[in-house]
Amino acid sequence: MSDISTAFVLAFQLIATLDGELVDIVGRSLFVSLTAMVAAAAIGLPLGAVIAVYRFPGRRLVIVALNSLMGLPPVFVGLMVYLLLSRAGPLGVLGLLFTPAAMVIAQTVLIMPIIAALSRDAMRDLYEEYREQLCSLGAQPHHAVLTLLWDGRLRLVTVVMAGFGRAIAEVGAVFIVGGNIAYVTRVMTTTIALEASKGNLALALALGLILVLLAVGVNGVAAMFGGVTSYRRA
Amino acid sequence: MFALGTKAVAVAFSVLVLGIDGPTLAEQRYITLASTTSTENSGLFRQILPVYTAGSGVEVRVVAVGTGQAIRLAANGDADVLLVHHRASEERFVAEGFGVKRQAVMHNDFVLVGPRHDPAGVADSKSAGAALTRIAETRSLFASRGDDSGTHMAELSLWRSIEIHPGEASGTWYQEMGAGMGATLNAAVAMGAYTLVDRATWSSFANKKSLNILVEQDPALNNQYAVILVNPERHPHVKATLGRSFIEWLLSPAGQAAIAAFRIDGEQVFFPNPD
Amino acid sequence: MSVLPLLLKGVSVHAGGQILIDGIDLEIEAGPKTVILGPNGAGKSLLLRLCHGLIGPTAGKLTWSGSDSTHARRRQGMVFQKPVMLRRSVRANIAYGLKLHEIPTAHRQERIERALAQTGLGHVAERPARVLSVGEQQRLALARAWALQPEVLFLDEPTASLDPSGTGAVERIIEDIHAAGTKIVMTTHDLAQARRVAEDVIFLHNGRLTERASPAKFFSAPESEAARAFLDGRLLW
Numbered sequence: 001m002s003d004i005s006t007a008f009v010l011a012f013q014l015i016a017t018l019d020g021e022l023v024d025i026v027g028r029s030l031f032v033s034l035t036a037m038v039a040a041a042a043i044g045l046p047l048g049a050v051i052a053v054y055r056f057p058g059r060r061l062v063i064v065a066l067n068s069l070m071g072l073p074p075v076f077v078g079l080m081v082y083l084l085l086s087r088a089g090p091l092g093v094l095g096l097l098f099t100p101a102a103m104v105i106a107q108t109v110l111i112m113p114i115i116a117a118l119s120r121d122a123m124r125d126l127y128e129e130y131r132e133q134l135c136s137l138g139a140q141p142h143h144a145v146l147t148l149l150w151d152g153r154l155r156l157v158t159v160v161m162a163g164f165g166r167a168i169a170e171v172g173a174v175f176i177v178g179g180n181i182a183y184v185t186r187v188m189t190t191t192i193a194l195e196a197s198k199g200n201l202a203l204a205l206a207l208g209l210i211l212v213l214l215a216v217g218v219n220g221v222a223a224m225f226g227g228v229t230s231y232r233r234a
Numbered sequence: 235m236f237a238l239g240t241k242a243v244a245v246a247f248s249v250l251v252l253g254i255d256g257p258t259l260a261e262q263r264y265i266t267l268a269s270t271t272s273t274e275n276s277g278l279f280r281q282i283l284p285v286y287t288a289g290s291g292v293e294v295r296v297v298a299v300g301t302g303q304a305i306r307l308a309a310n311g312d313a314d315v316l317l318v319h320h321r322a323s324e325e326r327f328v329a330e331g332f333g334v335k336r337q338a339v340m341h342n343d344f345v346l347v348g349p350r351h352d353p354a355g356v357a358d359s360k361s362a363g364a365a366l367t368r369i370a371e372t373r374s375l376f377a378s379r380g381d382d383s384g385t386h387m388a389e390l391s392l393w394r395s396i397e398i399h400p401g402e403a404s405g406t407w408y409q410e411m412g413a414g415m416g417a418t419l420n421a422a423v424a425m426g427a428y429t430l431v432d433r434a435t436w437s438s439f440a441n442k443k444s445l446n447i448l449v450e451q452d453p454a455l456n457n458q459y460a461v462i463l464v465n466p467e468r469h470p471h472v473k474a475t476l477g478r479s480f481i482e483w484l485l486s487p488a489g490q491a492a493i494a495a496f497r498i499d500g501e502q503v504f505f506p507n508p509d
Numbered sequence: 510m511s512v513l514p515l516l517l518k519g520v521s522v523h524a525g526g527q528i529l530i531d532g533i534d535l536e537i538e539a540g541p542k543t544v545i546l547g548p549n550g551a552g553k554s555l556l557l558r559l560c561h562g563l564i565g566p567t568a569g570k571l572t573w574s575g576s577d578s579t580h581a582r583r584r585q586g587m588v589f590q591k592p593v594m595l596r597r598s599v600r601a602n603i604a605y606g607l608k609l610h611e612i613p614t615a616h617r618q619e620r621i622e623r624a625l626a627q628t629g630l631g632h633v634a635e636r637p638a639r640v641l642s643v644g645e646q647q648r649l650a651l652a653r654a655w656a657l658q659p660e661v662l663f664l665d666e667p668t669a670s671l672d673p674s675g676t677g678a679v680e681r682i683i684e685d686i687h688a689a690g691t692k693i694v695m696t697t698h699d700l701a702q703a704r705r706v707a708e709d710v711i712f713l714h715n716g717r718l719t720e721r722a723s724p725a726k727f728f729s730a731p732e733s734e735a736a737r738a739f740l741d742g743r744l745l746w
Contacts, residue, residue, distance in 0.1 A: 087311030087469055095471070097312050098266060098297060132563050133593035137606040137653070138583055147605075151596040179266075179297035182280070197416025198275050199441030 007205035029187040033168040036107035048119030049145045069113035078176030081106040098179040106173040111163035122155040264293035268313035274298030276434035282492040302382030311469030314477040316462045319384035333462035346449035348428035363396045373407040375427035380410030434503040512581040514538040520569035531716040541708030542693040551713040553696035586654035590666040592646040594638035624656040644675030664695040
């Protein structure tokens with residue numbers, strides 16, 4: 001109990017004093033996860049829309065694969081990316097291991113299937129509504145893909161936010177490929193794990209609370225952005 | 235932080251597009267040190283590394299994992315310098331050509347901690363071996379790291395010395411946590427279990443609750459740390475010059491003094507050099 | 510180059526072991542407003558979708574005059590029972606089809622304005638299409654189709670979900686579209702509407718083309734028993 005109440009006090013103090021280390025870590029968390037979100041969205045959204053529109057051999061297999069990959073354990077992704085980026089691995093020469101870039105790559109791999117699968121789901125419903133009308137107006141499948149992405153933008157914001165939520169909250173992948181190096185690759189979640197392992201449970205909890213605030217903030221911004229482009233009853 | 239991200243991209247770009255050699259870029263002014271959680275989490279590195287960086291201009295980036303994992307990282311060439319605490323593994327690492335030379339850098343000791351009411355009655359044991367024998371006989375809960383770390387391997391060799399095979403009781407009184415020292419301590423607190431921990435981690439651990447030291451000061455509990463430069467002949471990108479200078483500093487009077495000066499609540503938890 | 514007449518030869522559609530359209534032979538020529546009548550489930554909507562190319566026949570053949578099928582595709586439009594509104598403004602809904610038809614930007618604006626004026630939607634041009642009333646949405650669907658200046662317009666029960674005034678507005682626009690030279694092919698289950706609109710009647714029953722006649726003949730002296738029953742309100746399915 002005391003740990004929990006202490007955590008709230010600590011969280012407030014950390015924020016109120018704009019603790020330098022906290023600012024550094026929060027900034028890196030946002031940078032890494034937002035970059036991963038943008039990269040994963042750039043691949044996942046068109047992929048989801050294409051799968052919703054086109055019929056091709058192996059399509060069902062791709063859908064099953066994406067749905068399954070949504071549950072990828074972060075540690076597994078972390079290991080795979082580690083093996084790729086390790087000096088002993090195929091991309092070792094890039095020297096990306098233990099850098100924020102490696103963390104971005106790992107989180108992109110982690111959330112791309114989520115964004116693709118969920119956007120495909122959203123696009124499928126919309127395409128059911130649109131298909132005959134688009135066809136009647138002379139739209140080719142590639143037109144349909146672009147139309148769905150634009151007209152489905154409100155739901156896609158939610159989809160992308162789901163991906164961001166998973167990225168900013170995961171610890172397994174960034175720990176392995178980032179190494180949790182202070183001031184280089186330390187992010188919110190690895191700090192929480194580190195402080196918990198040092199027995200600083202209240203501090204770990206306080207950081208967790210700040211992470212929640214952060215997620216709320218980013219989603220709030222997304223909702224505002226959505227509100228601007230949305231129609232009241234759309 | 236943005237600069238770091240950009241730098242990484244720039245490095246990737248220059249390697250890919252401009253075909254710049256790895257080693258040219260490798261001599262950036264930082265080295266990667268693969269080490270154990272005890273040295274990082276106790277706060278030792280946080281105190282001594284800035285001293286080194288101030289003097290040399292070289293940043294030391296610490297990846298703190300278990301000894302077993304640190305050795306694997308270094309063997310893959312993902313670190314320039316290795317600082318761990320399991321002699322047999324270190325010697326094998328050098329013998330297999332992954333490291334240049336093993337040099338002892340500091341030591342402290344392990345302690346056996348357990349619940350204050352001491353269900354196995356180990357508090358008055360003459361040795362760690364005797365205490366572990368009592369724990370096994372009374373089948374009292376023991377939390378093992380179970381993660382191939384230096385502490386884990388030290389614990390296993392203690393069991394071997396008394397010819398007990400706790401692995402056979404795994405899942406009953408002997409619990410293999412498969413976790414870092416901190417997580418294992420948190421679990422021991424929650425379960426009321428005994429566990430083996432290095433003194434530095436124990437002293438800096440903030441969630442001791444009902445756990446306290448029951449057995450210490452046994453020569454068998456000595457905990458030696460050594461430092462090894464990853465072999466640049468094996469991994470040409472290793473920043474050998476910078477790594478060597480860091481090792482020299484650690485072993486120099488200045489480095490040794492910095493280690494000796496580190497205190498947790500007024501207590502010295504790392505002792506310079508000799509094996 | 511006209512794409513009409515449209516010729517159907519032995520066109521059938523089977524699905525799930527059922528015969529939904531059964532060997533229809535039909536010629537749809539330019540000119541009069543054709544109304545497809547028939548009870549629920551007769552295959553009216555399906556026949557329209559076949560003609561419009563939204564589904565393919567299981568057997569038989571549809572042929573547009575002139576061999577270029579892409580050209581034929583661009584010369585026809587369709588309005589659905591439930592208007593499908595793109596999630597953008599009224600104006601953008603109309604512009605969407607024009608862009609797909611690669612109408613030069615210079616002409617687009619003029620066509621949009623005309624379509625808005627012709628359907629009485631000028632005052633809501635900038636509103637999101639999905640906040641319009643159902644009647645306005647159906648008018649927008651007509652405007653969107655009309656802006657493409659089709660040679661044939663298929664309408665599938667276009668007033669089924671509208672109130673009398675909405676229905677009146679839609680019927681008036683259909684008249685205007687026809688007057689401007691577009692062939693109308695429309696389904697309805699509303700006999701009164703059929704009497705008001707039709708200049709050519711096609712009666713479907715159980716997927717078969719049972720009767721085709723002028724409205725004068727069809728409504729006063731239908732040839733088939735099914736059509737008689739339908740007009741008397743006895744044929745419910």
